[in-house]
Amino acid sequence: MSDVVSITVPATPGWGGVVELVLAGLGARLDLPYDRIDELQLATTTVLADAVGPDVRVDASSETGSVDLRIGPLSAAIDDPGRRRVLDALADSVELEPGDGGATWAVLTFERGGAR
Amino acid sequence: MASGDQRALLVAYLKEGDVRARDRLVEELMPLVRSLANRYAGRGEPTEDLVQVGAIGLVKAIDRFELEKGVELSTYAVPTIVGEIRRHFRDRTWGVHVPRRLKELSMRLARTRDELSADLGRSPTIAELAAAVGVDEEEAIDALEASKAYAPRSLDQPYDDDEPGRLPGLADEERGYAALERGSVVRQGLDVLDERERRIVVLRFLRGMSQSEIAAEIGISQMHVSRLLRKALEEMRGRLEEPEVHA
Numbered sequence: 001m002s003d004v005v006s007i008t009v010p011a012t013p014g015w016g017g018v019v020e021l022v023l024a025g026l027g028a029r030l031d032l033p034y035d036r037i038d039e040l041q042l043a044t045t046t047v048l049a050d051a052v053g054p055d056v057r058v059d060a061s062s063e064t065g066s067v068d069l070r071i072g073p074l075s076a077a078i079d080d081p082g083r084r085r086v087l088d089a090l091a092d093s094v095e096l097e098p099g100d101g102g103a104t105w106a107v108l109t110f111e112r113g114g115a116r
Numbered sequence: 117m118a119s120g121d122q123r124a125l126l127v128a129y130l131k132e133g134d135v136r137a138r139d140r141l142v143e144e145l146m147p148l149v150r151s152l153a154n155r156y157a158g159r160g161e162p163t164e165d166l167v168q169v170g171a172i173g174l175v176k177a178i179d180r181f182e183l184e185k186g187v188e189l190s191t192y193a194v195p196t197i198v199g200e201i202r203r204h205f206r207d208r209t210w211g212v213h214v215p216r217r218l219k220e221l222s223m224r225l226a227r228t229r230d231e232l233s234a235d236l237g238r239s240p241t242i243a244e245l246a247a248a249v250g251v252d253e254e255e256a257i258d259a260l261e262a263s264k265a266y267a268p269r270s271l272d273q274p275y276d277d278d279e280p281g282r283l284p285g286l287a288d289e290e291r292g293y294a295a296l297e298r299g300s301v302v303r304q305g306l307d308v309l310d311e312r313e314r315r316i317v318v319l320r321f322l323r324g325m326s327q328s329e330i331a332a333e334i335g336i337s338q339m340h341v342s343r344l345l346r347k348a349l350e351e352m353r354g355r356l357e358e359p360e361v362h363a
Contacts, residue, residue, distance in 0.1 A: 017261070017264075020261065020264075021257070021261050024242070024257045024260065024261060025254075025257060027242070028241070028242040028243065028253050028256075028257060031241045031243060032241065033238055033239035033240065033241055034229060034239050034240055034241065034242060034245065034260070035239035035326065035327055035328065035338065036239070037242070038327070038342050039327075042342070042345065042346060042349070045346070045349075046349060046353075049353055082352075085321055086321055086349065089320060089321045089324060
């Protein structure tokens with residue numbers, strides 16, 4: 001069985017903390033350093049702000065030894081250069097994928113040691 | 117100061133509006149404020165911040181003092197000063213209600229995290245943190261998450277004692293940043309940040325320094341860097357979204 005956690009929350013302010021709590025638990029199970037967990041949470045919160053409702057889903061997996069997050073659906077604002085700069089600094093890789101209805105999904109990868 | 121002198125100053129201020137008399141009273145009673153602030157030292161807030169907050173309580177007590185009540189000003193002022201310090205802890209440092217046990221645990225974890233980071237040369241895992249303070253991992257996660265409700269204090273305070281209100285090296289960082297990002301969305305967002313937040317954002321997202329490195333460079337804890345980064349990103353986002361809101 002692979003380590004995959006999925007959580008769907010309303011795409012409204014206030015639910016980010018719930019997602020962060022889940023990610024903290026996942027990070028603890030994977031024995032990630034706390035600063036990596038913190039940045040994983042910070043990146044997720046940044047992405048969640050661009051969610052287009054009514055719900056947003058976060059799929060977290062660790063099959064490859066790293067933590068991969070797939071988050072969406074998101075608005076096109078996620079591709080803003082400022083957002084990308086922030087996410088690129090926090091995650092080891094950031095990819096945007098097209099989803100249903102013209103929405104965007106973000107795929108973030110965090111290596112154990114981490115990007116700087 | 118004799119109580120008769122205090123009363124004369126109170127009369128001068130409250131009856132005649134002599135502000136210098138109030139200043140004198142504040143000056144004379146600052147040792148009392150410091151003594152009360154010291155009782156709350158070591159709870160995560162700098163004592164000097166508590167002294168400043170307590171001084172506000174003292175001024176309020178003087179303003180509200182009723183000459184006809186016949187009590188000493190120092191007696192009257194103590195509950196107001198203490199109340200102001202407590203309010204500071206309640207309003208300024210924890211954004212939501214967090215049980216005392218979690219507050220204390222989060223502070224222990226913050227200290228332990230810094231100590232372990234120094235010892236290990238890397239950020240500790242939650243398992244390591246939990247073991248070091250003698251709690252299970254779930255409790256540690258609870259407390260670490262609760263600590264995010266803790267608001268960074270005194271963000272507008274001067275950072276550098278030698279050059280109040282100005283951060284060392286900031287101008288150079290900003291010039292470099294401007295060269296790279298002039299006119300960009302991030303650049304616009306930086307305008308809403310205070311100097312310390314701006315510096316941290318620049319160091320993290322432009323220079324690629326880790327939170328630990330930033331913490332060491334500017335002399336605050338890694339957890340504090342994390343909180344300031346979150347706050348900065350929220351403020352920048354709020355500013356950037358304004359045009360959309362009003363569109």
